[in-house]
Each structure stands twice: as C-alpha cells, then as structure tokens.
Amino acid sequence: MSTAHLVGRFVADRARAVPSAVAIDGGGVPVTYGELHERSAALAARLRAAGYSVGDVVTRPGCDTDAGELLGLCRRELASFKVPVAVEFVAELPRSGLDKVLRRELRRRERDRHRPHCENSEEGAL
Structure with a gap:
C-alpha cells in the first residue's frame, strides 16, 4: 500500500475517532482532523x-x-x-x-504525436 493511501486512511480514521483534534497548525490557524478529512474529500470530488x-x-x-x-515518485509509490x-506537462x-477534461482529445493528441508524418505525401497517392 502506498504512503498516500496510508496517510489517507490515517486521516479518515482520526476524523472518525477524534474529529476535533488538531491535525495541522498552519501558522496559528489550526485545522482539525474532521476539517482536513472534509477538505480532502471536497478536493477529491472536484x-x-x-x-x-x-x-x-x-x-x-x-x-x-x-x-x-x-516518475521517481510513481516508481516508489505505485505498483x-x-x-x-x-x-x-x-x-x-x-x-x-x-x-x-476531454480525455478523447488527449488520447487523439497522443496518437497524433506518435503517428509518423510524411511531409511530401499527397492524400490518395500510391
């Protein structure tokens, strides 16, 4: 199991057990486990x-x-x-x-990027 999954599980467990416990104190602005869990769930939904x-x-x-x-992170964290x-990028x-996000358009761009291009060919020419 990746570190990200372990952290996510830990935060969810703490949010259920002690939602008002402080998880992060960011410059004097405390964020509880309950708030952290809600914010991460909202971000995931978005x-x-x-x-x-x-x-x-x-x-x-x-x-x-x-x-x-x-790529290094992916190699460390993913199967x-x-x-x-x-x-x-x-x-x-x-x-x-x-x-x-138009995934079909991304796939088309990827296919086009790897398709060989012939500069001097005419369509239909043999």
Missing part, C-alpha cells in the same frame, strides 16, 4: 468532477517539479504496472463547456 481519476498526477501552476521527480511510461487541458 478533481473527479473535472475528469481526473485515481492515478492522475495533478500539480499546481508554477510548480517546479520535473518529469524525473514525478510497477501503474507507473507511466512518460510524463508530459501541458499549459492547459482541453475542456468541455461543462469544464470536464
């Missing part, structure tokens, strides 16, 4: 609604993490069959009018 799923890696804008760091072959994800 990410799912935006089209992300378990295993997707999400970073904040301006994050200085590089692909090597992310080998779940580790991505490559990581690509994009400025913006394609989204629908409902702000959902």
